[in-house]
Amino acid sequence: MRVLFVAHGPAHVPWTVPLAWAAQLAGHDVRVAAREQSLTQVLDAGLIAVPIGTATAGDVFIRRATPHSGERPAHLPADWPSGPLGWSEERRLHWSDQVLGLADSLADDLVEYARHWRPDLVVHDVGAVVGLVAAAAVGVPAVAHNWCQPIGLYFLHEQQVPPAYLRLFERFGATPRIGTDTWIDCTPPALHTPHPVPRIPMRYVPYNGPGQLPAWLRHAPARRRVCVTGGITTSTIDDLGTRLLEEADGVDADFVLAVNRPEAFDDRKLPPNVTLTGRVPLTALLTTCHALVQHGGAGSTMTALAHGIPQIVVPDGTDTPSSLYGVQIEQAGAGIHLRPEDRRHPGALAAALTRLLEGDAYARRARDIRDEIAAMPSPAQVMAQLEAHARSPRPTTPVNP
Template sequence: MRILLVTAAGAHVPWIVPLSWASQLAGHEVRVAVRPMGVDAVRGTGLVTVPLGDEATIQRAQSRHQGLAYRGTPRNLPGNWFADPGLLDKDLRVNMALRLLAAAEGAAADAVALAESWRPDLVVYDTVASVGLVVAAAAGVPAVGHTFGYSFGFDYQGEEELWTAYRRLFEPYGLDPVFPRFLVDPCPPALRDPHRIPWAPMRLIAYNGPVVAEDWLTRRGGGPRVCITSGMTSTLLDGVVARIVDGAEKLGAEVVLAVDHRDRAGVAERPPAVRIVESYPLSVLAPTCDVVVHHSGVGTGMITAISGVPQVVLPQSTSQDFWADKVERAGAGVAVRDVEHADPDALPGVIRDAVETVLDDPSYRERAEEISRGNAAMPTPATIVGLLEDCAAGADVRSSPLLRTA
């Protein structure tokens, strides 16, 4: 059958790759649709890529709504609002939902055209990329959401303003609104929140892209190995990284500084006894480390967690606070808070102390290893493909043993 996967751009692309390839290796015809800014990332995975929409149009549509600004969103948002947006102030909640829908509106015409020309049998869509629902509606096929621990579970039908905006996504094309049959969630069980609708847990398998496993990975000195990385979405710490490295070295650690190729020029000189790796997959590097220090991004954090490695997280935004809370509640690491307001001279020492705490207390490693084992016990992407096949064939999958409910 034909399976269309619709992903959001940027850091979301790796999440959908394992299920995409599992579907293709099961003999299905697979295409991955994404807004223009994500085309190169998807194409690099070896999958057939379909661009949706015009990037300038999408960005203009999104700019009408503040949504979850990376900078400037209040840091005191209540509870686990990622899992339950109903906890948010109504104005912020509505703006966040409208921003997601605006991005979908900007690509909806192409989505309808794709549905009519390619005729998929099933649509799997990143829950941030609502345009996938438009494709499913236009093709008259089931939609399945793909999330990663939280799904922005807006109650579109429960609030008049959101329901009006949601219907407006479909109505220009003569379509009735549709919703996902269920979600696929690769978040490790210990870090996952319940969803509003049934979901199928799936083992998180990291997508690397091509890489050479260098021999130094398995050569270890006498001290602990500390990986310091800012991940894909944060540059606030760039000015203090050198001092963080210095603090880790004072613990007698072997320091590996993992940087994106775009940031390599900012590392002017190799600090003594520090190994710098450029655009190196964390899923290959992390299992060789004793602790990973990072910006509290969900992607970096999940890969660290399934590697069985404790983490020190440095959240600098509301979304990163969300992951920091998860790490601390799970006992898998330590969060250093308010780093953007910290004294830059004192911050490296605070981070060094956090690293020392994690290294000295074996419970952090033990808990991280439990998370890793929990992930390994989840159904594989290949198993989930069978559930997708049943759904596309019209089976009532609600009774499937693969599905969970809150």
Template sequence: MRVLFAVYPSRAHLYPVAPTAWALQSAGHEVRLATFAGFAGDIAAAGLTPVPLGDAGIPEVRLAGDTPPPRSAEEVERAADELGLAGPEREHWYVFHQYLTAAAGDYVRLDRAEFADLVQFAQDWKPDLVIWDGTMPGGAIAARVAGAAHARFVFGLDYVAWSMRKLGGTNANPLAELLAPAAARYGVTIDDELLLGQRTIDPTPAPMRLPIEVAGHVPVRWIPYSGGSNFEAWLHRRPEPPRQPRIAFTLGESTRRFTRGDWDRTPRIMEALHGLDVEVVATLNATQLDGLQPPPNVRTVEWVPLTHLLPTCSALIHHGGMGTFSAASAYSVPQLVCDTEESNLIRKVVVPASEVAEVAAVGEIGMALGFDEDAPMPEAPGVRWTLPAKKLEATPTADYVIGFGAGARLNHRESSPEQMRKQIEQVVGDPAFRDGAARLHEAWASNPTPVRIVPALEDLAARSGLAARKITRAG
């Protein structure tokens, strides 16, 4: 069969779906990945076939000067009040209403070529199945137009499905509002199946998922992948036993091109690591270091895949991203999750132009959503968006890790370097955390591998009654 993936142009969105794309490709199916033309090279580097959308010579949508901002805090909070949301539920709503809908609107715009190119390719190529990134709901419209089955791929807690259930039959559905013009152009009806897919492919461990039922739920194991590179000798040439425990320190892929000093987190954690009897490998680039000289026990490298590094480590310090968390779970490594526990709500502040930082509103929202671009950000004098100094999913990730006894939370805003140093020593030295990491590994491994879900995806295409070709099953 023919399978078309619609992927947001970010490595943080490509890497989670790549193993499922490989599994389908290895089963003999034709696989294509459609995304913004400027990101096609990253897909090709992952051993997959890109379908370029739009013009690589113009700015990516989120970096364009006319990108709509997120919905205002006042609108989002008013809707939360009407729905009676409080506590963690209110945070789920913030993520959906401000962050995810902002991204979902980028590639259903009718004033740019990308969405029309996606629909045209689907009509021409006639896929049997479309698998769309949760922030690429235009893939569902393309599937309907082409007469294909379609499935949604989520990258963590399913805030969209949770919010759809909370909204119920209300008229105010921000995702449906975003899709309405694109759906109307192609004569597509907006319903639950269009918004949530005929199936939902979900790599989140079962104990971590939000308490909702989604029709056609397909759990899959999150296979660690963060790009390819040489397996360097220093990674594997270590004495046995090692002279010191090794700690990995990473702040992920999403914000490494934007956030200088990573919200002041990098210097404070470096201070906490100073003097510890450990070897630290920090995968930080020049932007994240922002001129900082690391202590003698910290080795900084621009990039090394976690699949190479983590098997040699006694602990991992990270930003709380789902991909990094899943990699540590796969290798049974105790985790220290950076989390300030503050609200995810984005607020707009009007300030004098003389006080506005060089990074503009569009760039800051790009950081929050995890967009992966090298281009400089335009300025937006007089407007600044205040964002939490943490990864979007850091709090639920930290809570989950702590619940398994597999690690601790590092709050660089409330804890002193001395307090964080003690936490790091405890997680590295106490065998109880390794036992917790082993339990976390078992939860991760309880989801089936991508190879094992191929038959379910074949069945979806076959039973849709819309496939133009005979569906050949994997052997």
């Protein structure tokens, strides 16, 4: 069987890798279509990449805020597209317009390749709607892969569909995909939110890219170790790292400031309990840590949970995907959501860290969620389900809703 994966941004590619490798190990032929910005992540994972779009295709995602004003449906239900907790309607519409604009810029390349290669199944990131278009153009089923958030562009009823979405399919003589598709979902039960799209649960397997294991990670830390990271595609670490350097002295722990650009802190004086390091695979580093402080990224959040590590989420705003992870982690009892209004107070990060480390409640809940993740179906088991799904182009009944 030929399986075409369609990636989104660089930070999303790691979510695709375990399932893509499960497909390869099951004997299937795998390709991963990706924009120029994401090709390195695909190649580093040892997968075959198919470049789509141009170097400016990523600009479309940022630039096209409301490209189809006046074309939205008269009726917009609260879950169109799925409204993340705390997202305003304007934020949702802004995001969906961007996603449609990006799909429009990639569709010609992806459909051309799909018609050439003839995949049997398309697995696409929920932010890569162009995967649905390519699947429809060659008449094969598509399955979306989400990133542990109730976010994704989907239309269950015709009155919800904007003309821009229809035009994406009509351009290639394809029937628009409207109705219940299936999503692969790594969300553990503790973070699960109601959602109208049926989902196939899959265990989150931490993959944070390749990297070398530094010698100092081979030894157990002398005292509690806390990792601080800002992910791979945000500048949040600049503010987060600055706050850490100001408050670390007040916390009884050692800190590892793991950043992609350590040179950004070259002119800063490090407290004695802070070690600045370049990029280290997070899954290797967290096995030696007692806590994580992070920006609210999908990979950071779930990697910590997969290792049973409590965390502090410091998002860059209140109306962003990163803030949703903070809400989910706090509600699940596995960590602390440090909101922008909380961070105005001097010493707020140090106080939150002390609270997280002093008791066992957060760590205990994180370990409970780790056990939930471990009990979920593996990527290999999910691949077996997808093989059956490929033989049934449009399932009429939910699969593990």
